[in-house]
Amino acid sequence: MAKKLPKVDVVIVGVGWGGGIIASELTKQGLTVVGLERGKERKTEDYFMVHDELRYALRYEMMQDLSKETITFRSKMNIRALPMRSYGSFLIGTGLGGAGIHWNGQTFRFLPYDFEIRSKTIERYGAKKIPEGMTIQDWGITYDQLEPYFDKFEKMAGIAGEENPLGGKRSSPYPIPPMRTTPSMKMFADAAKKKNLHPYILPSANLSQAYTNPDGVARAACQYCGFCERFGCEYGAKADPVVTVIPVAKKTGKFEIRTHSHVRRILHTGNKATGVLYTDVTTGEEFEQPADIVVMTSYVFNNARILLMSKLGKPYDPATGKGVIGKNYAYQVMRGGAVGFFDDKEFNNFAGAGSLGMCLDDYNGDNFDHSDLKFIHGANIAVTQTGFRPIGTNKVPPGTPSWGKDFKAASIKYTNRFISVGAQGASMPFRQHFLDLDPTYKDAFGDPLMRITYDFVDQDRELAAFCADKCAEIVKEMGANEKLEINRKLGPYDITPYQSTHNTGGVIMGASPETSAVNNYLQMWDAENVFVVGASAFAHNSGYNPTGTMGALSYRAAEGILKYRKSAGGMLV
Amino acid sequence: MADSNNVKEQPVSRRNFLKNSGLVLGSLVVGGVAGSLLRKPEPPAQPAAPPPAADYNQALMFFTPEQFKVVDAACERIYPEDELGPGAKALGAAYFIDHQLAGDWGFNAREYMQAPFFPGEITQGYQGRLKRREIFDIGLQEMNNYSNSTHGKRFYELPPEQQDAVLKAFETDELKLTTISASTFFNMLRASTIEGVYADPLYGGNKNMDGWKMKNFPGNQMAYTQLIDKPEFVKMAPLSLRDHQQH
Ligand SMILES: Cc1cc2nc3c(=O)[nH]c(=O)nc-3n(C[C@H](O)[C@H](O)[C@H](O)COP(=O)(O)OP(=O)(O)OC[C@H]3O[C@@H](n4cnc5c(N)ncnc54)[C@H](O)[C@@H]3O)c2cc1C
Ligand code: SF4
Numbered sequence: 001m002a003k004k005l006p007k008v009d010v011v012i013v014g015v016g017w018g019g020g021i022i023a024s025e026l027t028k029q030g031l032t033v034v035g036l037e038r039g040k041e042r043k044t045e046d047y048f049m050v051h052d053e054l055r056y057a058l059r060y061e062m063m064q065d066l067s068k069e070t071i072t073f074r075s076k077m078n079i080r081a082l083p084m085r086s087y088g089s090f091l092i093g094t095g096l097g098g099a100g101i102h103w104n105g106q107t108f109r110f111l112p113y114d115f116e117i118r119s120k121t122i123e124r125y126g127a128k129k130i131p132e133g134m135t136i137q138d139w140g141i142t143y144d145q146l147e148p149y150f151d152k153f154e155k156m157a158g159i160a161g162e163e164n165p166l167g168g169k170r171s172s173p174y175p176i177p178p179m180r181t182t183p184s185m186k187m188f189a190d191a192a193k194k195k196n197l198h199p200y201i202l203p204s205a206n207l208s209q210a211y212t213n214p215d216g217v218a219r220a221a222c223q224y225c226g227f228c229e230r231f232g233c234e235y236g237a238k239a240d241p242v243v244t245v246i247p248v249a250k251k252t253g254k255f256e257i258r259t260h261s262h263v264r265r266i267l268h269t270g271n272k273a274t275g276v277l278y279t280d281v282t283t284g285e286e287f288e289q290p291a292d293i294v295v296m297t298s299y300v301f302n303n304a305r306i307l308l309m310s311k312l313g314k315p316y317d318p319a320t321g322k323g324v325i326g327k328n329y330a331y332q333v334m335r336g337g338a339v340g341f342f343d344d345k346e347f348n349n350f351a352g353a354g355s356l357g358m359c360l361d362d363y364n365g366d367n368f369d370h371s372d373l374k375f376i377h378g379a380n381i382a383v384t385q386t387g388f389r390p391i392g393t394n395k396v397p398p399g400t401p402s403w404g405k406d407f408k409a410a411s412i413k414y415t416n417r418f419i420s421v422g423a424q425g426a427s428m429p430f431r432q433h434f435l436d437l438d439p440t441y442k443d444a445f446g447d448p449l450m451r452i453t454y455d456f457v458d459q460d461r462e463l464a465a466f467c468a469d470k471c472a473e474i475v476k477e478m479g480a481n482e483k484l485e486i487n488r489k490l491g492p493y494d495i496t497p498y499q500s501t502h503n504t505g506g507v508i509m510g511a512s513p514e515t516s517a518v519n520n521y522l523q524m525w526d527a528e529n530v531f532v533v534g535a536s537a538f539a540h541n542s543g544y545n546p547t548g549t550m551g552a553l554s555y556r557a558a559e560g561i562l563k564y565r566k567s568a569g570g571m572l573v
Numbered sequence: 574m575a576d577s578n579n580v581k582e583q584p585v586s587r588r589n590f591l592k593n594s595g596l597v598l599g600s601l602v603v604g605g606v607a608g609s610l611l612r613k614p615e616p617p618a619q620p621a622a623p624p625p626a627a628d629y630n631q632a633l634m635f636f637t638p639e640q641f642k643v644v645d646a647a648c649e650r651i652y653p654e655d656e657l658g659p660g661a662k663a664l665g666a667a668y669f670i671d672h673q674l675a676g677d678w679g680f681n682a683r684e685y686m687q688a689p690f691f692p693g694e695i696t697q698g699y700q701g702r703l704k705r706r707e708i709f710d711i712g713l714q715e716m717n718n719y720s721n722s723t724h725g726k727r728f729y730e731l732p733p734e735q736q737d738a739v740l741k742a743f744e745t746d747e748l749k750l751t752t753i754s755a756s757t758f759f760n761m762l763r764a765s766t767i768e769g770v771y772a773d774p775l776y777g778g779n780k781n782m783d784g785w786k787m788k789n790f791p792g793n794q795m796a797y798t799q800l801i802d803k804p805e806f807v808k809m810a811p812l813s814l815r816d817h818q819q820h
Binding site for chain 1: 650653677678681683686694696697700740744767773776790792796800804806
């Protein structure tokens with residue numbers, strides 16, 4: 001029998017960006033909040049030995065322990081899903097701060113087009129532009145409605161940036177100036193301008209200068225140390241939940257964090273949640289935490305998985321297209337780029353920051369004409385300098401063998417003589433791509449693993465080839481030698497090489513309970529006191545990193561929760 | 574290198590760095606390392622010790638001596654000594670691999686190894702029941718078997734060109750093994766050789782940081798603020814994680 005604990009106002013499942021933002025906003029308004037986090041406590045002091053590529057980047061020191069819990073994957077419904085036994089395609093966060101600790105900090109706003117993608121596509125190209133099976137839909141919110149929350153997230157995190165000439169309207173400039181411009185960024189900007197494109201400096205959660213945010217949190221500037229993606233920041237310069245929102249929540253005295261607490265079910269009577277059930281992983285003891293409001297902030301996979309295991313909301317059925325939990329799983333198309341090699345130039349490629357780069361949106365969203373193209377949406381195209389480390393980066397010109405004397409010579413020669421221009425392609429949802437519970441494989445508690453059914457489709461292949469050509473043109477203009485590596489061809493989706501931890505969907509937002517799981521406050525249509533926060537709410541994935549938009553939606557959800565609390569129940573929309 | 578700019582060798586500890594960098598920390602200090610280190614006094618500088626006569630970290634934790642000879646020779650072909658500098662052998666890559674296989678990584682401790690095991694599509698990733706240390710046991714045995722049957726000698730007794738031919742046969746799955754694919758083993762061997770050449774020397778490879786020196790990788794520096802937007806390439810003597818632990 002689970003031990004029943006005293007009731008609180010709000011229980012949060014998972015304490016990453018989503019959980020941290022909700023906790024800080026609610027405790028500031030006097031609510032008592034308990035945050036349950038399955039992983040361990042974390043502090044900036046823990047990163048004394050963080051510049052260790054093997055431990056953090058290759059042995060995944062900060063990521064979820066897959067021996068306890070993983071996902072299963074199949075490309076289509078008629079084959080057996082098998083467990084992701086070791087890491088590859090994406091990396092799942094765990095511990096206080098979640099993946100917000102080891103992210104890069106590239107902090108974009110999705111485009112106005114994204115939030116009304118279906119209407120705008122039909123308006124400009126007609127309904128025939130949307131191919132059979134592509135389940136794009138409007139998000140039930142517009143960019144203008146979400147703008148104040150973007151602004152709030154950016155000010156909290158201290159985003160260093162310069163206005164995107166092709167982005168949505170901003171109510172205020174970025175709180176701090178952009179990051180410094182490296183030689184490769186300058187070359188990219190010059191090349192892009194020659195082609196009449198609109199380059200701008202990548203918005204960054206790595207602080208370009210010391211910054212005190214509206215909550216009074218002061219942090220030091222980024223040192224461009226080059227150990228950012230997959231690492232914690234020893235300076236607290238990279239915005240993460242542990243150095244921003246969590247201390248604010250803690251200071252109120254209203255936020256209790258329980259680490260090593262693995263949530264397994266949302267408890268409910270009918271369609272009203274009563275709390276959650278969790279296991280203390282250090283003792284195996286089970287607890288029931290009653291609460292008036294349950295907020296799911298356990299990342300895309302566990303948001304959907306815990307709802308399905310708790311039998312809350314209608315599971316998605318790919319055969320009929322009905323049901324919503326698990327619907328519209330999407331990812332990112334990271335193919336479609338070009339690598340240039342420079343015989344006469346040497347760059348300080350070892351230096352960099354997680355979000356240091358120059359990019360453009362001329363081929364993103366609907367910023368260009370798709371009439372003659374066999375895809376919709378597009379990609380943000382960028383050159384980044386995140387700090388190339390010696391094990392992970394051994395770029396050699398095409399045709400070089402992958403080992404032996406010639407490999408050694410070329411990898412040493414070009415390690416500081418290459419520039420990669422990449423496209424971060426949008427990912428559209430399809431009827432046959434979804435999340436559900438695996439019938440065979442279990443986690444360490446005996447609960448079913450999340451199952452992903454997903455593959456790349458023609459839309460993605462067309463997009464990758466298109467972007468690769470655009471990237472190649474830019475790299476050539478930058479003065480690379482003739483031996484370019486051009487990555488045009490997108491194969492089947494493969495779980496083994498790292499691509500991007502931008503998994504989206506599964507508990508999507510929208511304007512109606514028929515087509516979405518949550519409303520635009522991320523309140524569940526089928527359970528009014530459950531809010532599901534994260535990129536799980538995205539109805540498709542844009543050509544950007546997700547956290548800026550996910551952070552904005554978290555602020556929006558916090559406002560909704562406060563409203564719900566005041567109005568003594570009911571649907572907010 | 575003509576266009577490089579040699580910065581004076583200067584070990585910078587975190588403590589020194591934070592003291593000298595003038596980091597501005599406001600009222601609510603959350604930059605923990607900065608905060609806690611600024612309060613501590615600095616220890617007196619240690620005189621540089623002479624290099625030790627023997628490397629006591631170089632002993633075997635997993636391989637048999639026979640296995641070690643095969644690995645050591647194979648790593649050297651993957652990353653050979655040449656005019657640019659030492660190869661995998663001199664850098665200690667085989668010791669690195671030995672130490673890694675003896676620990677969590679060799680046991681796949683943080684990976685999902687639960688049954689049932691089914692063969693899958695290539696895109697579903699490794700689905701075998703063997704752990705990395707078992708794959709190495711089998712792979713190394715097969716390398717000697719193949720060397721013996723094709724060239725009449727054990728792998729490490731072959732001349733370099735024949736060793737390359739054996740490795741190529743594994744890389745391209747020219748030979749079929751029953752429990753693992755030859756290329757799976759080869760890829761693992763290749764990847765761990767690169768790790769042994771370039772991981773921090775604390776793991777037993779990259780001896781004297783010579784792997785980093787060849788690649789002009791500065792290792793464990795505190796900051797690159799001073800050079801990040803400069804047009805010229807900056808060459809520095811590398812620092813290891815050990816350089817930051819002065820107590
Ligand atoms: C290497 C890497 C680089 C990235 N770079 C960028 C970038 O540059 N820009 C960008 O926008 N995004 C980036 N991302 C993505 C970004 O990290 C995520 O979008 C963001 O952190 C998601 O926040 P979240 O709060 O939804 O989830 P998480 O940060 O994953 O937090 C969820 C928390 O819930 C906990 N949890 C899960 N299940 C349970 C359970 N059953 N019980 C209790 N607790 C549970 C987890 O342990 C975790 O702490 C990157 C990700 C990675 C891995
Ligand atoms: S690059 Fe900057 S933000 Fe990233 S870890 Fe280093 S100092 Fe921190």
